[in-house]
Amino acid sequence: MAVGDDAAPAATKISISGAALAALLQRCAMADGDCDGLLSGRASTTPAPPPSLSDYDDHTPAQSVPAISISISGHSSLSRPSSLSDPLGRFHPSAASAGGPASIGFFSSRRRTALRPSMRELSLAHSLSKSLSLTHPLLFLLVSPSSPNLSTHSYDHRAFLLIGSRLVPTSLDVVNVGPVFRDQYHSFAPESPMPWLPLPQPSSAAAVGDTHTIGEQNAVDGMVEGFGLGKLQGILGSVAGQAAEMDGMYAGMLRRLEKLAREVEKSNLLVLKQENRNLLLRTLRWAHRDSHKSKSTHDEIKQ
């Protein structure tokens, strides 16, 4: 547990997707007053980076500490203010926070106030960190929306990590599409209780149903009792068929687009050729006229 752990987790990386941040800011801006709520997401310990090959002998493996990467995926909040804690800042779990996705921290939005944790937020951070039993430092996101008029909104936000007994300001990466985004996938582990259902082959349709293990059937029973795996695979098959049809249609549309593009390309080429020819003609005509002009001036001088 990270509470009271004074070891500096220097390598804690916090990120939030652009969409999740936008949704959170929208929530804060639309609230009539202050609001707060829980942040959900996941924390993963990325293994230490492989020792980089160095020409220097004194290269010390300083970065052998595993880095923690915390990514915020969403938020949940109630419409009433101070919904997370009592006046003393002690966390009281509410209906919204119970049973939701994994909480990694909380956020608080208050308009036109200093971007420093308040007395109650600090206490809530301690209390929440204890009750969530996190394996990483608790995350606190402080938002201060301001809308000087209804058409402009500006947001100040600052992320903090509960380290030791203090909330320490930390940088927050906003992840949009781009090379940085790939890190998200690298730390992503697909986990699903659903058994692997390969697409039914039309030829072996009759044989389906016997190929599944009891364990796989149990996993499905955990969600819907008495719903045979065969049936599920049937649904999947018909959906897969539709998907194949859609794929076909889409491929046809792409082919058509390709053909149109080729035609446009060809006609463009023709237009270009014609333009070049026009240009050549125009230059020739100008040259011709100039030679006439210079001749006549010569004549005037002579006279």
Next chain:
Amino acid sequence: MSPAADTAALASTSGAPLAPLVAAQLNFVLSQANLPIRVGQIWSGCRDGRYADRFTLAIPFCLDYVYWDFLYNALSPKVAPDVVFGPDDEGFQPLVDFDETGSGEKSCLANWDCRDTGALLSLIKELREFYIEYQKKRAAEVDDARLKFEISTVLSKEGIEVCMVSSNGRPDEVKFAVPLLDLDLAKLVPGCPWKLPQKIHLQAVFPISRSYSSVPSAPRLKLVSTPDLKSFFSVDDVKLPPWLDGMCMAEYLPNLEENLKIQVVEASASIGSRRRFIEALAPTFGRPLEADPVHFVIPLQFPKQQPVLTLESSQHFNAQGLPIMSAPVNDYPWSPRWDPTEMVERIYDFLVDECQTFKKFCSDSIPQQK
């Protein structure tokens, strides 16, 4: 301050009025607190900005002020306020300490009653007490042998406040605010109009020295009094006893307090003698005065220092049409041991002669102007 003045002072920057429940609590603080708490900015945290619900309070601490933002919620005024402390006080975590010591139930926040107009004042008092303790703890952690000694000997004195002073480019210092004289000054001054308790403090600022070899330098000492006291006793006139090398505050304070006590008692006695002097003036000088008026300025050190007299003519006027005034006179015969009647008679005798001089001075100055 009258209630009307209070309400006028509570206008927010945006012009929105404070939410009524919050305004009642803040008014109570301003009218009932026995500390000079001041309101800074008042503003709204709501989207529509209809009601203001947050404000900055300047709370007296260690002969200075700390500025805390109190955040209510105009949409739910029943919810207890939250507080944002100063940027240097991130280590001040009163609610976390409550949780750790299990004493949270004693806090006024545990049973917050929004209709109790005194709720905010209770919260401020509670937080201020915690803040004093927090600063004491910080000062005690300073690695300086002399300061550790000072703190261990003086900190138990009632009402003492200590704080760390850090400023850019200067080494850190520790400031002590030591309340002096354990007597109720209001009782010394009969019929005094003071609303808040008056007090004299010794402010001692100790530089932090990290080296053990050098002789620690003397602290910067200064007497500070509450503002209302100035009409009765001026601390600027007090000569502080010298701080000798190797001295500590526990040694210094008794001497200073004794010294100060004599002067304060003298000052209160001076009030009585000034009153008797004024009463003695009437039979001799008449009431109302029909001759040229005389102005008396009676110093705080009366009767040690004699009154300053200024004569004003009722017949001669200067170019601006104002009565001609004499220069202040304070070199006439005087003894603080005379009784009030004798003082007045001597002044009267002096003025009989002085009047002639003044009259001549007036008539001389008139032709010059023409």
